[in-house]
Amino acid sequence: MSDQATSKTGFLNLYLGGSGTLAADPFKELWKADGGTVPAYAVVLDTDNPPPGLLDRGLVDGFIPVRLDADQIRAVKATPQSFGPTVEEIAREVGMLLSEEELCHGARTTRCLAQLLFEVRRGDVAAALNHHLREFMHRGGCNKILPVLVASSGGGTGSSLIILLAAALLQNEFRNLVLQSLTKGLLLTPLGFVVEPHYRAIQHAEQPDHTSKILGNAMAFRIESARIEKLGGFKNIYHLGLSNTKGAVLDSERDVARVLGTCLYQFEKHYEAKIKPRTVDTSDLQGIFGRYTGQDVLEALPKRVRPPFAAVAPSDNGRS
């Protein structure tokens, strides 16, 4: 007797940091107008307090704080080695930034501070994700869940948590905690929805140092996410930039929120029926086997034109 179980995929939207949370309101508005037909569940993770009313108004289904209070920060500073080598390293290298007064309000554009908070709270985050997965399954009746990590690439919190979560889900220990008592195949490879931080940088145009920090973080995100992608931590990462060649400019928080929420909703609504069938034979395969073959890369340049301190291995033209 054949088992013809219909697979139902649900979307676990993890809004990471302040910019990630911008999508919550417009997404929920579209979701409600559609009669809640898309199986979606939303959780905010942040190092700061959530915007007031987010939970009360039902815009998200849960909030996972990735933060420490003043006493806990003092404890971590006093004995960082008790929280693992990464925390110890961060405390040693940037200890001057671990202020009890400031860190209570979030990572504030310094990505490794969000990393420290995440590492200390790692177990709690995994347990909370497990709780929310079970809650989602009760409501949605899904047998597959696609995590969608929504964040800005330039902030301190969102751009860190998206990398950290994707990397953590590749590690057996964390993944097993998240999937405790659930089936191993429940969680699919995450997707990323990333807002470029140009609109934030524009807001700080009078502080070029801060602008450089934000946009520098975005570059770091690109480098790190390329590595995590290669390890299989992301299925795809969708970027939303500032402008296109046809006159659109999204440089206000309102526009960004609206477009992010709309794109996220439309993507999830049409993923199974319209997007996946188109990509399964094309971009999904290209994602595994395809590589850029152009020669305008540093590794392909003749040795004579490379600076002496550029100690890079020669390129194999994408054969690996």
Next chain:
Amino acid sequence: MQPKIPCLSMLAVHEQCLRRAGINAAYVQVESTGVNDAACRLFARVTDMLLARPIEQGTLPGLDSLHPESLSEKHYAQLAAIPALSDPGLNAENQDARFRVLRDLRGNVGSDLARELAARAHAIVHDEAERFCSALQGAYAVAPGAVREAVLGVKSALERMRLPVSNDKALPRWLNLKNIADKLRQRRAVLPPCTVKLLHETIASEVRDLYEVCLRGLALTCIVAAWGEEKSKLLRFLEDLAKRTSDVVAATTSVKKCLEDKRASVTRDQHVSRASVVKPLAGPNEDQVIAGMLAQLHAGDETALARVLLDRFETSLREVCPRICAWIGPTEPFPELLRHILPDTQANEFLVVVAQAMGPGQSLYEVLERDGIDDAVDFLYHRSEPTVDLSGRDMPQLGICPERLCIVTLPTPHGPKDCKIRDDARAAFEKIDPTCTFVDAPATDRSVTVTRLIIGFPIAIEGQTPNLLSHYLEAKKHGHRPHLFGVVPESPDGKAIDQYDALLSISPPHEREP
């Protein structure tokens, strides 16, 4: 001097997966709050109409039917039919038997008869109370506002009601007469026979009257006892009904607020920049919307229009009820749907009802046609282009063939010309991009949305990378650590990667490519 050579602003590009994507959306927005204004105005009329509906004459039984005295008449009729309590007439032996039964019942001696009487009394009171509640429930379904007033009146009357007290003197008087009759019998030899007969007849006659009084008293006592229990149940029912009617009023107020919030939100969204992804369309104002609806529905005035909309609103809530409020049956009274369905959902449904009733020339499609279909389609398609720049490197010779998708969401047609306009819009989209996919928007979504995706390129070729690299290295000068610790091997301590200085020195972003 080292020549500047164009090269991508990332290291190990050939190792990058082709998993990056871009996504963007554009949509139309009717630049007026006419529909929302009309919905707010008409909803106020609809709720006033519902809450002001009177209770139809004869729907509710009078409160007198619940009074213990009238209920005890029914019970008296039942008691008189019971052989042990039936009319003894003037027969002394029967009268004595009735006396004993009535005395035992009065003395609360437990017996099958006593239990039967209590059960019958309870049934009479309960049935009448049920009938009254059922009538109120029926009135609530049609006229919740008027029922609220009625319930308050009934509650007040019940609380003021003084329970009648039965005549306690009849049975002792009967006992006296019985004793007199006994003594008369004992002394009948002493008195003249006609006197004895006359006295016996007089006593029997009075006893018969007393029997009736006692029986009525018994009926009243049983009814009053049952009434005490039933009264508290009735008061609870009335409390619950009063609360429900208040909830209905509160629900309509909440729905009204939701409609006003939606209008405020639409007003806020009206200001659209020319560089936005939103295509503004000039829509009808409130009076035009209402005038159109009056013509469309052949309504003489707004009151008649409100009546039609009220019926349609009720139908619409019954249709969505199983999906969004499954614990309430779709056949429940309309006020129950108003109480239980979320105000925001009700507001959305009412907006759909208004949109579906709009007159000619006012549907989204007709507004779109007036504005220019080709113009709108062109705007939507091109403004929704993903905001990523592939630097011209999306070419098969470079191994990059990203998948491009365009999903167009079109609202359901309402007006008579809408189907044709929708087809024209589809054709206009297909003319630009034959691979567009079309889907229907939900009923409450009165917008055309275009979502475009481009999937399958390496992040290194994205056009902003050189700019970001400059800032990355600039921030490095100020001691900023942009990386996470240990995620990339080249940055175990979060610092910017030194090799990237090489890239900038070889190919600064501001240098033009040869």
